[in-house]
Amino acid sequence: MLRMTEHANEKTMLTKNERLILESLSQAETPQSAYDLLDSVRDQGIRAPAQVYRALSGLMSKHLIHRIDSSNTYLCCQKPSHEHPNAICLAICDECQQVTELDGVRIGDQLEEYAKASGFESKLTSVELRGLCAKCH
Amino acid sequence: MLRMTEHANEKTMLTKNERLILESLSQAETPQSAYDLLDSVRDQGIRAPAQVYRALSGLMSKHLIHRIDSSNTYLCCQKPSHEHPNAICLAICDECQQVTELDGVRIGDQLEEYAKASGFESKLTSVELRGLCAKCH
DNA sequence: ACGAGGTGTGTTATGTTATAACAAATTTAT
DNA sequence: ATAAATTTGTTATAACATAACACACCTCGT
Structure with missing residues (x-):
């Protein structure tokens, strides 16, 4: 039931869309809006906001990205992944x-x-x- | 040039719409969204989002209300109006x-x-x- | 009194951010 | 093999916010 698609440890176990979005976000110089990200992964088969938001949501649960509430943008977490501060x-x-x-x-x-x-x-x-x-x- | 419509001191000098929105917000039990506020002042002649957002913006500049970024809502400032913390x-x-x-x-x-x-x-x-x-x- | 400039208002339209709902595809568990 | 769970793709719509413009009103200088 916990077994997943990926052959990797739990922490880095991402779905295809999560990987695409994380990759895109990690190459950005600045925080990106969901629609910025949508534009940048359109050529990789992602067409709809829902797909992006699902990926963002998954990445947030895994503590790999943060959302900046004051600007509705997202960025990669810069801290070691084992730290989950309050x-x-x-x-x-x-x-x-x-x-x-x-x-x-x-x-x-x-x-x-x-x-x-x-x-x-x-x-x-x-x-x-x-x-x-x-x-x- | 600084003279204004209202006969009141600078701090509490509000426009009509700002007064309506502040009044409505101060009676709310919980933080309100802009559209919540729109609904609650509709019977007082305010009909469009822009009117609400302008009032909210003015009230924020005057440090009378705060915006909660994590929920897109607004609430009255609870602190004395002379304090403008960083x-x-x-x-x-x-x-x-x-x-x-x-x-x-x-x-x-x-x-x-x-x-x-x-x-x-x-x-x-x-x-x-x-x-x-x-x-x- | 007149008119220029500023501020506030009302209104329409549109832009931006995010989610609901559902069917199809894929993967995992038995 | 097939049932169950997850991920995906898709359409539609909800929720949040601003642009742009016309008009009203006030005040200040003349």
Whole structure:
């Protein structure tokens, strides 16, 4: 029942469409929208938004990509795949669009601490910093 | 040139549509989508999305409301209007949808600190914690 | 009073992001 | 072999957001 199509370990076990999208995303210089990705994989047989969104959804579950909520875009996870922090922290340059992933464990623990003071039990937090990266400022 | 329609101080100087939307939002129990708000002010003469989005945009500039990026919804700012922290921190209950606004100054300073280590100059950061509030967990 | 410039409004149309629903194909389990 | 589960392809539509333009209104300088 858990056996799958791929001859690979669980972590990198991707469907064909997931592989296509991940490949495309990893070659992009900046975060991509779902429709950007659709355009870039059209010549590989993917024709409909649903196909892209399914792949994105699968890749997110596998912690291989992140979604940037403030711009409706997606990018590859930059951290080792075995880390699944309780917070995703992205520093996004408003000038060049480069993204740096900060230490989600440390920041997540800190935020959890703060939230607990209000009796809030946090499960998954997202931090998006907007500003200028080292190169651009 | 700075003189305006309203007889009120700068901070609370709102247009008619901004007042309608803010009023509607302040009576809502939970964060509302733009189209939720449109429905709730239809009987007050507002008919088109653009009118709502313009009002929301104005209210955001005046720091009277926040947008929750992870759910495309809006809510009233809970903090005193004179505080304009560099980070907006919202703890959102996945069960009851209640939102608690955490200390954006303290958290923002902390995050700025972390980001600076990567040479990143942050201007505006958004933090969204998902989990369970005190009542629900 | 007049008209120029600014701001707010109403309206139509359209752009962008995302999901529902279902049938066909493929893979896996028995 | 065949039943069960998963992945895929496809069409249609939902949900979120903005562009563009005309008009009303106010205020400021003349």
